[in-house]
Amino acid sequence: MSKFTKLDLNSVTTNNRINVFNCILEGNKINRAVIAKKVGLSIPAVMSITEDLIEKGIIYAVGKGESSGGKRPEMLAVVPDRFFFIGVDVGRTSIRVVVMNNCRDIVYKVSKATESVEPDELIAQITEMTMSCISESKLPHDRVVGIGVAMPGLIERDTGRVLFSPNFGWNNISLQDELKRRLPFNVLVENANRALVIGEIKNMQPNPTSCIIGVNLAYGIGSAIVLPNGLYYGASGTSGEIGHIIVENHGSYCSCGNYGCIESIASGEAIARQARIAIANKIQTTIVEKCEGDFKKLEAKMVFDAAKEGDHLAESIVKKAADYIGKGxxxxxxxxDPEQIILCGGLTLNGDFFIDMIKKAVSKYQMRYAGGNVKIVVGKSGHYATAIGGAWIVVNNIDFLSNN
Amino acid sequence: MSKFTKLDLNSVTTNNRINVFNCILEGNKINRAVIAKKVGLSIPAVMSITEDLIEKGIIYAVGKGESSGGKRPEMLAVVPDRFFFIGVDVGRTSIRVVVMNNCRDIVYKVSKATESVEPDELIAQITEMTMSCISESKLPHDRVVGIGVAMPGLIERDTGRVLFSPNFGWNNISLQDELKRRLPFNVLVENANRALVIGEIKNMQPNPTSCIIGVNLAYGIGSAIVLPNGLYYGASGTSGEIGHIIVENHGSYCSCGNYGCIESIASGEAIARQARIAIANKIQTTIVEKCEGDFKKLEAKMVFDAAKEGDHLAESIVKKAADYIGKGxxxxxxxxDPEQIILCGGLTLNGDFFIDMIKKAVSKYQMRYAGGNVKIVVGKSGHYATAIGGAWIVVNNIDFLSNN
Structure with missing residues (x-):
């Protein structure tokens, strides 16, 4: 690295082009003068960019707008299906695939149970689902910008290799390379929490001015950090491992190999496991009825439902989980000191009582006066949030406005 | 905030100017062609900047260099005492003031015991020490760019107000405004950990590519986070409070009002306090001799010295402190997932055995495979590190190259 940080004029140009495109996308039928004002560029600069985008078939002139005194201005809009971005959510229990077009509309989605966590078989399933989704939604291949694969675990940034995925039992699997070999498209593998959070943020608001942390409360627990210029990765791409913070010296064994991690008590998997152990030890609880006496059917949701109804065991499990999460x-x-924490993932779908417990725990453990501006909110993108985030990873990382 | 992040051409210009200045400072007698190559600018761009800096009396021509074929090039150097930056370290036990010139040389320094933590009296002492330092080192007032005051505690970023300083017992004190009223200079109040860390980084290397965390292990424990574009503050300016992470559910009372914080066991103050309590409870230890039986004289350093000599009590106190720090x-x-953690502050002066204990604890608590690129090192700036950092806060935040 050069010792002198040089601000790059090329990135200014690319950034201007993205701003103009997004402004047209959002405005839908918008004239050049309004674009110039909104993005803070001169009208000639906007003209040069829009001319190029029209030539590439990315935007088009939709007719004349209202006059504001002089000539009626030409209105511009984005060509809807010029580009497609595919997102894949590789979940422990199900795999979800979405197709997003360049208007940010989800034009196709599909979900299937995860058939195997064995690398070869899982890679085959991802490949098959992606290709069949492209053929079923009849996408011309040259309009598919790329596939963004959201995978739980530590992902090496430059290579998309899975360094370690406790919940899949994976070590050192070249997921991105393997998928690239099988798929005739750009493939980017990203940590699932990062994908989820970038999808939620795109759904909710513009970039943060300081920092937004998205926390995924699901089968496992992870997080992603978003700074003003985008996702934060860290020196080796492993940032955000909030679930593996150790909060109990002599705590439960965790799939990561340590003891007392937040995830070992507060994840969906851990909540279900604790209920199973209690039932095996003959603790009285209504959870037994909910899973019809079959431990294999016992899910975290049943524990939450029982807790809502006042079941003592379920209440204590949920309360402890909330306490651990609040500590994290x-x-x-x-x-x-983030401006916002977005809670996402399956566990947040259990309603306000759990979120309230978490907030209460946060204020118990938070340093007085620290983080005075933080807002804790719940994400909005639902079950396909991570897959949609995968598609956003492609939008954000492949310069489709210049290259196509 | 505008929804469209605009990259600013003005900041490109300012950035180029700073790069050129730093390049001349570092090169000392350097010609324009070499500068252009090093900072990645065209020769005409460098000429325009250097002409302006010469006109402002910031750099000067020192004669001709060696010819590399054609005319002998004009060599440039920085005028040594054109600007001065003053740094003040407001410590719990002593106040230190340094004067740094624009060649980054410390031309004057002074240290005095902190006479009182009562706001009015402490503000009077800072004012008095700063003014006498300026008069004793005979600085022309118009060459003093500003005073950077490093203060422990939560500091509101835009106002330099002390929101909360547990170790001083301060709440809501307008330190920056009060000093501005008393001093005829720019005054910037910054969190002491941030100042310390920025000083250490300037001393050691260029900006990080991902993240550097500096941890101050001293009377209290705090940290600062440095990203590629500089210090990270957070949404309310309170980031970096690693010392007030709770690592023990039923732990010791901490000056912040919580229980079980890292600082409550591992800070210099806490180490000394634990030894005092043990001695009061008649535990056998050689620390008693080191403080000559006088509890008031008992300092953390004595506990470290006794631990090095194999004293059991001292060893267990130090080991527990290292364990807490390692967990943090x-x-x-x-x-x-930082690229580097720099350990700074008085406790790090107790030698490798303590640092080794900390590193061991880190690997015990760190998630497997996470943070694979992190290096843990010890800072190098010694007792005046925080004051020097205060001066750097002025360098980094006041655009003296354009305004003067």
Missing amino acids: LAIAINML | LAIAINML
Whole structure:
């Protein structure tokens, strides 16, 4: 690296082009003068960019707008199906695929149970689902910008290799390379929490001015950090592992190999496991009825449902989970003082009582006066949030406006 | 905030100017062609900047260099005492003031015991020490760019107000405004950990490519996060409070009002306090001799010295402190995956045995495979590190190259 940080004029140009495109996308039928004002560029600069985008078939002139005194201005809009971005959510229990067009509309989605966590078989399933989704939604291949694959675990940034995925039992699997060999498209593998959070943020608001942390409360627990210029990765791409913060010295064994991690008590998997152990030890609980006496059917949701109905065991499991999560969030607030924490993932679908418990725990553990501006909110993108985030990873990382 | 992030051409210009200045400073007698190559600018661009800097009396021509074929090029150097930056370290036990010139040389320094933590009296002492330092080192007032005051605690970023300083018992004190009223200079109040860390980084290397965390192990424990574009603050300016992460559910009372914070066990103050309590409870230890039986004289350093000599009590106190610090660092690594952690502050002056204990604890608590690129090193700036950092806060935040 050069010692002198040089601000790059090329990135200014690319950035201007993206701003103009997004402004047209959002405005839908918008004239050049309004674009110039909104994105803070001169009209000639906007003209040069729009001319290029029209030539590439990315935007088009839709007719004349209202006059504001002089000539009626030409209105511009984005060509709807010029580009497609595919997102794949590789979940422990199901795999979801979405197709997003360049108007950010989800034009196709599909979900199937995860058939195997064995690398070869899982890679085959991802390949098959992606290709069949492209053929079933009749996408011309040259309009598919790329496939963004959201995978739980530590992902090496430049290579998309899975370094370690505790919940899949994976070590050192070249997922991105393997998918590239099988698929005739750009493939980007990203940590699932990062994909999820970038999808939620795109859905909710513009970039943060300081920092937004998205926390995924699901089968496992992870997080992603978003700074003003985008996702934060860290020196080796492993940032955001909030679930593997150790909060109990002599705590439960965790799939990562340590003891007392937040995830070992508060994840969906851990919540279900604790209920199973309690039932095996003959603790009285209504969870037994909910799973019809079959441990294999026992899911975290049943524990939450029982807790809502006042079941003592379920209440204590959920309360402890909320306490651990709150401790983790308080740590994140002390360290990073974010403007917003977005809680996402399946566990957040269990309603306000759980979110309220978490918030209460946060204020117990948070340093007084620290993180005074933080807002804790719940994500909005639902079950396909991570897959949609995968598609956004492609939007954000492949310069389709210049190259096509 | 505008929804469209605009990259600013003005900041490109300012950035180029700073790069050229730093390049001349570092090169000392350097010609324009070499500057252009090093900072990645065209020769005409460099000529325009250097002409302006010469006109402002910031750099000067020192004669002709060696010819590399054609005319002998004009060599440039920085005028040594054109600007001065003053740094003040407001410590719990002593106040230190340094004067740094624009060649980054410390031309004057002074240290005095902190006479009072009562706001009015402390503000009077800072004012008095700063003014006498300026008069004793005979600085022309118009060459003093500003005073950077490093203060422990939560500091509101835009106002330099002290929101909360547990170790001083301060709440809501307008330190920056009060100093501005008393001093005829620019005054910037910054969190002491941020100042310390920015000073250490300037001393050691260029900006990080991902993230550097500096941890101050001293009377209290705090940290600062540095990203590629400089210090990270957070949404309310309170980021970096690693010392107030709670690592023990039923732990010691901490000056912040919580229980079980890292600082409550591992800070210099806490180490000394634990030894005092043990001695009061008649535990056998050689620390008693080191403080000549006088509890008031008992300092953390004596505990470290006794531990080195194999004293059991001292060993267990130091080991527990290292364990808590290691847990905090592991949390920071899991969350932020930094490229470097710089350990600074008085406790690090106790030698490798303590640093080794900390590193061992880190690897115990760190998530497997996470933070694979992190290096843990010890800072190098010694007792005046924080004051020097205060001066750097002025260098980094006041555009003295354009305004003067």
